[in-house]
Amino acid sequence: xxxxxxxxxxxxxxxxxxxxxxxxxxxxxxxxxxxxxxxxxxxxxxxxxxxxxxxxxxxxxxxxxxxxxxxxxxxxxxxxxxxxxxxxxxxxxxxxxxxxxxxxxxxxxxxxxxxxxxxxxxxxxxxxxxxxxxxxxxxxxxxxxxxxxxxxxxxxxxxxxxxxxxxxxxxxxxxxxxxxxxxxxxxxxxxxxxxxxxxxxxxxxxxxxxxx
Amino acid sequence: xxxxxxxxxxxxxxxxxxxxxxxxxxxxxxxxxxxxxxxxxxxxxxxxxxxxxxxxxxxxxxxxxxxxxxxxxxxxxxxxxxxxxxxxxxxxxxxxxxxxxxxxxxxxxxxxxxxxxxxxxxxxxxxxxxxxxxxxxxxxxxxxxxxxxxxxxxxxxxxxxxxxxxxxxxxxxxxxxxxxxxxxxxxxxxxxxxxxxxxxxxxxxxxxxxxx
Amino acid sequence: xxxxxxxxxxxxxxxxxxxxxxxxxxxxxxxxxxxxxxxxxxxxxxxxxxxxxxxxxxxxxxxxxxxxxxxxxxxxxxxxxxxxxxxxxxxxxxxxxxxxxxxxxxxxxxxxxxxxxxxxxxxxxxxxxxxxxxxxxxxxxxxxxxxxxxxxxxxxxxxxxxxxxxxxxxxxxxxxxxxxxxxxxxxxxxxxxxxxxxxxxxxxxxxxxxxx
Amino acid sequence: xxxxxxxxxxxxxxxxxxxxxxxxxxxxxxxxxxxxxxxxxxxxxxxxxxxxxxxxxxxxxxxxxxxxxxxxxxxxxxxxxxxxxxxxxxxxxxxxxxxxxxxxxxxxxxxxxxxxxxxxxxxxxxxxxxxxxxxxxxxxxxxxxxxxxxxxxxxxxxxxxxxxxxxxxxxxxxxxxxxxxxxxxxxxxxxxxxxxxxxxxxxxxxxxxxxx
DNA sequence: CCTTAATCGAGACGGTACGTCGTGTCTTTAT
DNA sequence: ATAAAGACACGACGTACCGTCTCGATTAAGG
Numbered sequence: 001x002x003x004x005x006x007x008x009x010x011x012x013x014x015x016x017x018x019x020x021x022x023x024x025x026x027x028x029x030x031x032x033x034x035x036x037x038x039x040x041x042x043x044x045x046x047x048x049x050x051x052x053x054x055x056x057x058x059x060x061x062x063x064x065x066x067x068x069x070x071x072x073x074x075x076x077x078x079x080x081x082x083x084x085x086x087x088x089x090x091x092x093x094x095x096x097x098x099x100x101x102x103x104x105x106x107x108x109x110x111x112x113x114x115x116x117x118x119x120x121x122x123x124x125x126x127x128x129x130x131x132x133x134x135x136x137x138x139x140x141x142x143x144x145x146x147x148x149x150x151x152x153x154x155x156x157x158x159x160x161x162x163x164x165x166x167x168x169x170x171x172x173x174x175x176x177x178x179x180x181x182x183x184x185x186x187x188x189x190x191x192x193x194x195x196x197x198x199x200x201x202x203x204x205x206x207x208x209x210x211x212x
Numbered sequence: 213x214x215x216x217x218x219x220x221x222x223x224x225x226x227x228x229x230x231x232x233x234x235x236x237x238x239x240x241x242x243x244x245x246x247x248x249x250x251x252x253x254x255x256x257x258x259x260x261x262x263x264x265x266x267x268x269x270x271x272x273x274x275x276x277x278x279x280x281x282x283x284x285x286x287x288x289x290x291x292x293x294x295x296x297x298x299x300x301x302x303x304x305x306x307x308x309x310x311x312x313x314x315x316x317x318x319x320x321x322x323x324x325x326x327x328x329x330x331x332x333x334x335x336x337x338x339x340x341x342x343x344x345x346x347x348x349x350x351x352x353x354x355x356x357x358x359x360x361x362x363x364x365x366x367x368x369x370x371x372x373x374x375x376x377x378x379x380x381x382x383x384x385x386x387x388x389x390x391x392x393x394x395x396x397x398x399x400x401x402x403x404x405x406x407x408x409x410x411x412x413x414x415x416x417x418x419x420x421x422x423x424x
Numbered sequence: 425x426x427x428x429x430x431x432x433x434x435x436x437x438x439x440x441x442x443x444x445x446x447x448x449x450x451x452x453x454x455x456x457x458x459x460x461x462x463x464x465x466x467x468x469x470x471x472x473x474x475x476x477x478x479x480x481x482x483x484x485x486x487x488x489x490x491x492x493x494x495x496x497x498x499x500x501x502x503x504x505x506x507x508x509x510x511x512x513x514x515x516x517x518x519x520x521x522x523x524x525x526x527x528x529x530x531x532x533x534x535x536x537x538x539x540x541x542x543x544x545x546x547x548x549x550x551x552x553x554x555x556x557x558x559x560x561x562x563x564x565x566x567x568x569x570x571x572x573x574x575x576x577x578x579x580x581x582x583x584x585x586x587x588x589x590x591x592x593x594x595x596x597x598x599x600x601x602x603x604x605x606x607x608x609x610x611x612x613x614x615x616x617x618x619x620x621x622x623x624x625x626x627x628x629x630x631x632x633x634x635x636x
Numbered sequence: 637x638x639x640x641x642x643x644x645x646x647x648x649x650x651x652x653x654x655x656x657x658x659x660x661x662x663x664x665x666x667x668x669x670x671x672x673x674x675x676x677x678x679x680x681x682x683x684x685x686x687x688x689x690x691x692x693x694x695x696x697x698x699x700x701x702x703x704x705x706x707x708x709x710x711x712x713x714x715x716x717x718x719x720x721x722x723x724x725x726x727x728x729x730x731x732x733x734x735x736x737x738x739x740x741x742x743x744x745x746x747x748x749x750x751x752x753x754x755x756x757x758x759x760x761x762x763x764x765x766x767x768x769x770x771x772x773x774x775x776x777x778x779x780x781x782x783x784x785x786x787x788x789x790x791x792x793x794x795x796x797x798x799x800x801x802x803x804x805x806x807x808x809x810x811x812x813x814x815x816x817x818x819x820x821x822x823x824x825x826x827x828x829x830x831x832x833x834x835x836x837x838x839x840x841x842x843x844x845x846x847x848x
Numbered sequence: 849c850c851t852t853a854a855t856c857g858a859g860a861c862g863g864t865a866c867g868t869c870g871t872g873t874c875t876t877t878a879t
Numbered sequence: 880a881t882a883a884a885g886a887c888a889c890g891a892c893g894t895a896c897c898g899t900c901t902c903g904a905t906t907a908a909g910g
Contacts, residue, residue: 016856016905043896054857059898132391157411164384164407171387172379178386179344195376199369200412228874228887255865266888271867440861440900467891478862483893556815581835588831591808596800598814599807603768619800623793624836652879652882679870690883695872 017053026051026058030072034107039069070130077131078102080138089150089201093169093193096139096146100170101184103135104177140166150201160201168196229265238263238270242284246319251281282342289343290314292350301362305381305405308351308358312382313396315347316389352378362413372413380408441477450475450482454496458531463493494554501555502526504562513574513625517593517617520563520570524594525608527559528601564590574625584625592620653689662687662694666708670743675705706766713767714738716774725786725837729805729829732775732782736806737820739771740813776802786837796837804832 017025029050033042044065048055062068080099085092143166150156172192176184229237241262245254256277260267274280292311297304355378362368384404388396441449453474457466468489472479486492504523509516567590574580596616600608653661665686669678680701684691698704716735721728779802786792808828812820 018855018906022856044898045896048857052857054859055898056858056900057856060855064898136391159407162407164403167384167387168380168408171383172376174390175379175383175386179348191376195371195374196380196412200408230875230886234887256867257865260888264888266890267867268869268889269887272886276867442860442901446861468893469891472862476862478864479893480863480895481861484860488893560815583831586831588808588827591811592804592832595807595811596803599803599810602810603772615800619795619798620804620836624832654881658882680872681870684883688883690885691872692874692884693882696881700872 022051022053022057023061026053026061026068027072027075030068031076034069034072042069044068073107074130074134076106077134078106080135080142083142085142085146087149089146089155090193090198092146093143093197094189096143097169097173097189097192098186100135100139100173101189103131104173105182105184107131107182136170139170143169147201154203156201157203165197165200168200169193172196234263234265234269235273238265238273238280239284239287242280243288246281246284254281256280285319286342286346288318289346290318292347292354295354297354297358299361301358301367302405302410304358305355305409306401308355309381309385309401309404310398312347312351312385313401315343316385317394317396319343319394348382351382355381359413368413377409377412380412381405384408446475446477446481447485450477450485450492451496451499454492455500458493458496466493468492497531498554498558500530501558502530504559504566507566509566509570511573513570513579514617514622516570517567517621518613520567521593521597521613521616522610524559524563524597525613527555528597529606529608531555531606560594563594567593571625580625589621589624592624593617596620658687658689658693659697662689662697662704663708663711666704667712670705670708678705680704709743710766710770712742713770714742716771716778719778721778721782723785725782725791726829726834728782729779729833730825732779733805733809733825733828734822736771736775736809737825739767740809741818741820743767743818772806775806779805783837792837801833801836804836805829808832 026047029047030042033047033050037046042065044055044058047068048058051057058068062071078099080096083095083099085095144161144163147156147161147166151158151161169192173184173189176188238259241259242254245259245262249258254277256267256270259280260270263269270280274283290311292308295307295311297307356373356375359368359373359378363370363373381404385396385401388400450471453471454466457471457474461470466489468479468482471492472482475481482492486495502523504520507519507523509519568585568587571580571585571590575582575585593616597608597613600612662683665683666678669683669686673682678701680691680694683704684694687693694704698707714735716732719731719735721731780797780799783792783797783802787794787797805828809820809825812824
């Protein structure tokens with residue numbers, strides 16, 4: 001458990017880590033602690049021990065537990081801007097929802113282990129804000145882009161490119177995570193697209209007479 | 213050996229509180245602490261002091277902080293079964309979403325201050341489960357009932373009475389709370405109904421004889 | 425999770441005490457507590473507060489109350505080896521008994537506030553052992569030396585240099601303290617020497633050539 | 637362990653003890669606790685549980701732990717007035733020292749587990765006083781009587797019937813108990829008499845010329 | 849090459865809260 | 880009326896972390 005890296009806490013291991021190497025070891029130890037004991041059980045002392053360093057090395061970089069965890073999460077979060085949109089609305093929406101899902105999964109649901117605590121709000125870089133700024137917000141914007149494109153091409157009904165429609169998908173994912181746990185199956189995402197987003201954006205009476 | 217003094221409580225009240233009276237005082241003090249210092253800042257000692265009692269009286273009833281807060285929240289949660297459905301689908305959905313909103317507002321967002329922590333999962337009566345069982349789940353079922361009724365009367369499209377459609381409204385509210393804070397304006401709820409639920413459930417080609 | 429504040433000690437002293445300085449402050453506070461509230465009323469929390477530190481600083485050094493008090497007593501006990509023997513048997517015995525008396529007086533009788541408790545026996549450095557090893561045992565040996573010298577010079581009867589004779593003086597002092605309190609008057613010590621030790625060691629038929 | 641008597645804590649055992657029967661059960665449970673966990677580990681709750689009763693039954697009879705233990709000890713202490721003196725000084729002194737020894741042994745050294753604590757001094761019937769009044773003081777007086785008789789018959793030197801000489805024997809026993817534990821071997825008592833009391837009381841040059 | 853300043857590792861420090869246990873008081877219920 | 884049971888207000892226990900701080904030891908960089 002202790003010592004994610006290979007040379008910590010061995011005593012006279014010869015070399016002593018500094019700078020980025022040490023920082024990486026600390027963030028790795030933080031992530032490990034999140035997976036093993038969770039956010040509530042994570043302690044600065046535990047992370048320091050796990051990384052084979054002292055508390056001072058942590059506090060020199062991050063002012064408290066929240067900041068440390070935020071930085072650790074930030075280091076493992078997926079990057080929405082890496083997604084290339086195909087132009088196929090359904091596939092693009094699915095890809096973006098998968099990104100949202102992965103952002104939550106990779107943190108093991110930590111974001112929802114502590115959300116909106118007052119202490120967190122005071123701190124600048126709170127965990128939730130990190131996930132929001134790094135993943136949720138960009139995904140939201142990209143979903144909105146897809147919706148606008150769909151409306152522009154007449155594939156979606158007018159007004160389907162609203163903030164709220166763009167919110168529905170991520171919201172359902174978040175709701176699922178909060179209620180069922182951090183692992184959202186792919187079928188569920190497909191279902192969100194097909195059962196919610198498709199009907200919600202469908203052009204009304206798209207083929208006129210057929211409904212007759 | 214420990215505790216060698218033994219003075220009885222002299223503080224003001226002539227008689228010593230017991231049972232339900234004391235329990236009420238403790239839960240009230242807990243709610244007050246939640247509003248003043250938040251979940252993260254709430255301590256058993258603080259609640260005991262606030263309630264004018266000792267920690268033992270707390271631990272005799274609830275085994276830890278989570279259980280205590282869950283009980284306190286439970287004591288202030290709205291009761292969905294008190295909602296009388298009018299038969300007007302739109303109004304009924306709105307009433308149910310208001311109930312969900314109130315459940316979160318009344319807890320000052322506490323449910324989302326700590327959600328799905330491992331400790332919480334271990335404990336039987338964790339905070340989130342309380343809100344889920346007491347409000348979210350019943351509301352979900354009632355929303356589903358409204359949807360089924362709408363489908364049954366042909367006001368809603370077939371298939372609109374799905375689990376996922378019923379999830380959309382609460383999910384958006386949760387999403388809002390997590391991102392914007394615990395106070396969800398009524399306009400937002402109306403917008404959820406009109407911009408999401410109405411289009412999502414709209415009978416295809418709503419204008420025409422088919423609705424009959 | 426616990427301990428969310430973090431203010432550093434602001435209390436008066438510019439710098440934070442460490443090592444020996446802090447240890448001294450703690451032992452002093454312990455002695456003060458012993459005199460003000462007695463052993464039974466002494467608490468780790470009280471000592472920590474009195475010394476202006478935290479309980480951890482105490483438990484880091486001593487594992488429990490007994491050990492702490494033993495250390496505190498040890499710091500104020502008289503040192504028998506500082507006594508220089510004059511060769512005058514009577515004066516030397518008196519000086520040694522005064523040392524025993526002082527050892528008890530300086531602890532305010534604490535040694536006899538808890539003696540031979542099971543907890544004490546388990547612990548290695550229990551209070552009573554401290555006084556025993558530091559004062560009682562050395563004094564016993566020195567008394568024995570004085571007796572042997574007296575016998576050697578024919579001033580004392582043969583056999584007067586026994587363990588039990590050496591025990592008599594301290595035993596009477598202890599008996600007095602247990603029954604009358606920790607302040608043994610000097611007259612009493614003189615009386616022990618003159619009324620007990622002198623007759624007990626007197627050479628038979630002291631007047632006569634045999635003493636040669 | 638729990639339930640010294642046969643019917644405690646069994647539930648609906650039919651009869652409920654009162655008065656002397658209950659008092660006896662409590663005192664027995666107290667003695668048992670003294671032997672098993674010692675004075676320091678003895679608690680009112682433990683005694684109540686051991687006796688199969690409630691704390692109220694204890695506090696109705698004795699105001700605190702000290703009083704309870706004093707009463708319990710008192711119930712098992714030997715009675716010096718039962719000793720019949722033979723007239724043989726040596727035998728009589730030995731019998732009295734055995735009484736002192738037994739008084740300490742029967743309490744398992746409890747008297748020296750807490751002695752002269754401030755709390756004890758405040759209370760009227762503290763443990764140590766009980767042993768003192770019930771055994772130590774009477775024995776002291778009886779020893780003095782034996783000494784006076786010896787002096788009166790010319791067997792002892794004049795002045796041998798002093799308070800301090802009478803104190804020596806018990807004092808050495810107490811000293812032994814404090815240092816070696818509550819079990820004083822009979823040989824040790826004999827040694828006290830033969831090596832201390834006999835020389836101390838011996839008539840000087842009792843047969844004149846023989847020493848010559 | 850050797851200083852020199854930075855920063856590492858370790859852990860003591862003053863402090864808060866934890867969850868447990870015992871005290872002495874007071875209530876409740878049943879005998 | 881009193882027994883048994885146990886809740887109550889309280890204080891102390893010994894532990895765990897917090898965030899700050901000190902103290903060598905190590906090490907990268909500058910002269």
